[in-house]
Amino acid sequence: xxxxxxxxxxxxxxxxxxxxxxxxxxxxxxxxxxxxxxxxxxxxxxxxxxxxxxxxxxxxxxxxxxxxxxxxxxxxxxxxxxxxxxxxxxxxxxxxxxxxxxxxxxxxxxxxxxxxxxxxxxxxxxxxxxxxxxxxxxxxxxxxxxxxxxxxxxxxxxxxxxxxxxxxxxxxxxxxxxxxxxxxxxxxxxxxxxxxxxxxxxxxxxxxxxxxxxxxxxxxxxxxxxxxxxxxxxxxxxxxxxxxxxxxxxxxxxx
Numbered sequence: 001x002x003x004x005x006x007x008x009x010x011x012x013x014x015x016x017x018x019x020x021x022x023x024x025x026x027x028x029x030x031x032x033x034x035x036x037x038x039x040x041x042x043x044x045x046x047x048x049x050x051x052x053x054x055x056x057x058x059x060x061x062x063x064x065x066x067x068x069x070x071x072x073x074x075x076x077x078x079x080x081x082x083x084x085x086x087x088x089x090x091x092x093x094x095x096x097x098x099x100x101x102x103x104x105x106x107x108x109x110x111x112x113x114x115x116x117x118x119x120x121x122x123x124x125x126x127x128x129x130x131x132x133x134x135x136x137x138x139x140x141x142x143x144x145x146x147x148x149x150x151x152x153x154x155x156x157x158x159x160x161x162x163x164x165x166x167x168x169x170x171x172x173x174x175x176x177x178x179x180x181x182x183x184x185x186x187x188x189x190x191x192x193x194x195x196x197x198x199x200x201x202x203x204x205x206x207x208x209x210x211x212x213x214x215x216x217x218x219x220x221x222x223x224x225x226x227x228x229x230x231x232x233x234x235x236x237x238x239x240x241x242x243x244x245x246x247x248x249x250x251x252x253x254x255x
Contacts, residue, residue: 025232033227093239125166150188157242
């Protein structure tokens with residue numbers, strides 16, 4: 001008799017994907033984390049936070065930020081890399097899930113790149129919609145964030161691996177999760193725990209080097225490595241959840 005896999009089974013499947021694709025996923029996440037961390041350091045040293053507050057209160061922007069090409073360039077590169085790495089991690093997980101018994105290879109990466117190219121712009125739309133939803137959720141307390149993370153958890157694999165458009169992807173996303181609300185809420189909770197651990201690491205190590213200077217110190221290296229370890233696992237967890245939801249969807253309906 002076919003039965004639904006549990007959250008523990010999903011975590012085991014994710015761990016297997018994580019081990020099989022670790023080198024390539026970690027490398028991609030490491031590059032992204034290094035760029036975004038340097039962007040944060042550079043923006044902080046320019047007084048970005050204070051400048052935004054000043055702009056909101058007075059409507060004027062600091063001279064240090066006006067026309068700052070490096071800051072703009074770093075921001076654009078960070079955004080582009082973030083979108084690309086998120087999509088590639090999902091595609092890599094999808095390809096490996098389809099043939100888990102063989103090692104991840106250049107051929108599989110080529111297949112993942114094909115998935116990436118095929119639905120990148122649909123993914124891009126979903127990425128920014130999710131970003132807006134996550135911001136809205138952040139204003140609704142921790143419960144709001146939990147609900148938004150949970151109910152958008154598999155949207156990326158739905159679009160990239162099911163070859164759907166943005167709107168049709170959201171429709172399929174909600175169709176898959178409506179009969180598995182408890183399961184998806186559990187996944188959202190696990191994701192929040194992982195993000196909380198990452199945040200604790202950030203608080204712990206961000207104070208080691210003080211607030212002065214532009215140096216990329218040991219504390220930033222640690223933060224980059226923590227991000228590079230956590231991000232692939234979360235993305236691969238969404239892939240495992242996507243395949244489990246599809247597996248449940250294919251099960252016979254009980255009379």
